[in-house]
Amino acid sequence: METSEQKQNKLLGFLTDILRGVAIGIAFIIPGFSGGSVAAILGIYERLVGAIANIFKRFKESILTLLPVLLGMLVGIAALILPIQWGLKNYPIPTVTLFVGLAIGGLPSVTQKLKGGRPAPVHFAAFFIPLIVAAALCFLPNAKEVNLLEPNFGLCLLLVLMGFLGSAALVIPGISGSMLLLIFGFYNPIVHILTDNLLKGLNVGVSLLVLLCLAIGVAVGFFAISVLMKYLLEKHPRGTYFAIFGFILGSIPAVYASTIRESGTILFSNPWYWVVSAALLLVGFAISFTLSYFSKKK
Secondary structure: OOOHHHHHHHHHHHHHHHHHHHHHHHHHHOOOOOHHHHHHHOOOHHHHHHHHHOOOOOHHHHHHHHHHHHHHHHHHHHHHHHHHHHHHHHOHHHHHHHHHHHHHHOOHHHHHHHOOOOOOHHHHHHHHHHHHHHHHHHHOOOOOOOOOOOOOHHHHHHHHHHHHHHHHHHHOOOOOHHHHHHHOOOHHHHHHHHHHHHOOOOOHHHHHHHHHHHHHHHHHHHHHHHHHHHHHHHHOHHHHHHHHHHHHHHHHHHHHHHHHHHHOOOOOOOHHHHHHHHHHHHHHHHHHHHHHHHHHHO
16 A cells, blocks of 8 residues: 555656646747657656557556656647747747757756767767757758648648657657748648637637647657657667767757747847847756756755
């Protein structure tokens, strides 16, 4: 029989995983950020990948692991999509910089996984190739935005594919699902479906169909890529974390390039704009580093 202390620890773990899920959901909203990166920085990446990959073998255990994180993601997306979109529209660089600071402050939890002696040449390749790939994504031209309010069979298949790509990018740290959707012309239409239609009760049937197709792709992508990542983490853990570290570092300049391109921000147009950005970078770094430090100590 569980003691009261064990029950309290379980409840605390459940609530903590909800907060982690909120952070992962926020990362999914911002083009250039990866939910996988946030999961790795928060120290739950391997646990999530294992739960998704083993969902058919250990269904109950996997669901109990994933449930609080998924709840947190839904809360994070629903509660913060409008404020974050407002911040990205009006103050894009400061908004993004706060989350960059949070990401950088949590990097020591990832670099701990790189230790184990002198790196081999394959480790350097595993680091630099993902770094270049992640940084190069922002230079791909964006496709014309699609019209999601007139769905047909072909568009539904495309939505499933976009869901697959988005979830794969969510599982693989450093590759932003929202950035991929932006490149293919689906990001802004999906955001409009959520903010301009569902929240206002407009085109509800079409909006739910769009989200259903995306959800199917996300579910398939989550499972398929998680099985692959679980295999890599078990067979080649150090090399895999070198790749994860490269993806995360490469995504930092990518998110700035993507933000500047989308917002049309002119660099150094207002000195105070950049002073505030620097301050928010330090705030984000301090919060993330402090949480990582005390989590490790505990």
